[in-house]
Amino acid sequence: MASSLSRGIPVLVAVFSLVAVLCDGFPTTMTLERAFPVSGDVELSQLIARDRARHGRMLQSTTGGIVDFPVHGTFNPFLVGLYYTKVQLGSPPKDFYVQIDTGSDVLWVSCSSCSGCPSKTDLEIPLNSFNPRSSSSASAISCSDQRCTKGIQSSDATCSAQDNQCSYSFQYGDGSTTSGYYVSDSFHFDNVQGGGESQTANSSAAVVFGCSTAVSGQLTKTDRAVNGIFGFGQQSLSVISQLASQGITPKVFSHCLKGDDAGGGILVLGEIMEPNMIYTPLVPSQSHYNLNLESISVNGQELNIDPSVFATSSTGGTIIDSGTTLAYLAEKAYEPFVTAIDAAVSQSIQRVPAKDNQCYLVTSRFSS
Known part of the structure; x- marks a missing residue:
């Protein structure tokens, strides 16, 4: 299973349709026609929709269709600090807004008899609870x-x-x-689904x-x-694995996050090809989505960090986790990284220590 991450930046690409003119069963001429005009902006949603249709046709023949989920929230911990989506469960279906988390396997929602589950939220979403007795299809x-x-x-x-209960x-x-x-x-x-x-x-x-x-803990807080x-x-109880085992979707998902305060992004069970996407292989036979982090550079200078710090093992390695707001480093990588950042920041910028962390006070917008 693969997780595709991108910066979610709109990119304008030229998309063409191939038209063949047949004569006596053989192609005589082939012309390229633009699917979108040369001039004028094209919405990213149009490109994604066309791309999804193309890949939907490809995936349908072998592994079913593509399931699309709306993505809300942002990376900004001062705004939301998480990404979430809506799922519908039960009969009749009921809406539940759930945090997207690649670091765990199971889908769970608050039950009607939940102790500690928040009853209100600062997010503009309804908070519902699931009652198995209210669903005609629940078991x-x-x-055993x-x-x-x-x-x-x-x-x-x-x-x-x-009680024989799982x-x-x-x-x-x-x-x-x-x-x-x-x-x-x-x-x-x-x-x-594909087909025309x-x-x-x-x-x-x-x-x-x-x-x-x-x-x-934090799950009881009302702010998020x-x-x-x-x-x-990727374990058997994940919804991805369950739908794939039923032949409904392929065992692959695409998760593209917008890296700005507007937030949102794309989440599908299926594959979306994004222009200019950079790929990195995942480490096989791991319980999480691990990748091989090789080095860290600041201002183009590679830091002097022992590569063994990044080694992937059953107890370590680098994990892709959409449910974690911040990035975490081992101490032997964290200290030289923070030191290099501090050296790169202009001495005219005010340093503000906060809870053992080094923060910087800036008064104007800048690109990081």
């Missing part, structure tokens, strides 16, 4: 269920012989925790997700409260 997952067994193998599930308990990097039990219910989505012009069909599939009965977390990991 509990027992310990094969899906629970696979979840136990990946440490995404636990089982209590006392459960979970997670702790995230910021110390937040959540626990609850698994249910199976309808997951609703727009499936983009792209077609969008309302579809649904039965997926297993978490019904959280307790949360703690959402309905739950949408794990995009």
Whole structure:
């Protein structure tokens, strides 16, 4: 499985359609026609829609269609500090806004009996809770269920012989925790299929997700409260793996984030080819999406950091995690990096220490 990350900057490209003129069954002339005019701006959404249709046709023949999700939020920790999307669960379907997290596997939402789940948020979204009794298609997952067994193998599930209920308990990097039990219910989505012009069909599939009965830590805060977390990991209980195993979508997703205060971006189950995208291979056989970080440079100068600091192992390496607001470095890489940044910043700029971190006070906009 691959995660595609980009800066989300609109790029104008020339897109052409190939037209063949047939004579007695053989092509005699071939002309190129522009799909978009030479002059004038083209919205990025138009390019993406055309690209998605093209790739939808390619993917349909082997691995199903493409599922598209709206992306909200920004990277800016002083505004939102997270990216989230909307999912629809249950029968009848109900909206839930969940944080996008490539660092975990499971989709979970607040349950109606949740302790500590926030009841209000500073984000302009409704906060709903999931009630299995209110959904005609919901069913509990027992310990004997094969899906629970696979979840136990990946440490995404636990089982209590006392009540025969497949459960979970997670702790995230910021110390937040959540626990609850698994249910199976309808997951609703727009499936983009190929065939001539792209077609969008309302579809649904039965997926297993978490019904959280307790949360703690940052998950209880109202300033950035959402309905739950949408794990995009690669284990069997991730929605990506479940839909791929049913032949609905390919086992690949594209996650492009806008790096400005406007935020948003693109999130699809499927592949989107973006112009000028730079790729890096992921390290195979890892529980997370690890990559090989080789070095760090500041102002074009490579820092003197032992490469072993970046080595990928079962307990280390560099992880791509959309659920983490900040970037974190090992101490032996962090110290020379911060020192180099400080040396690169003009001495005329005021230094402001804040909680053991070095901050800089600037009065005008600048490019980083």
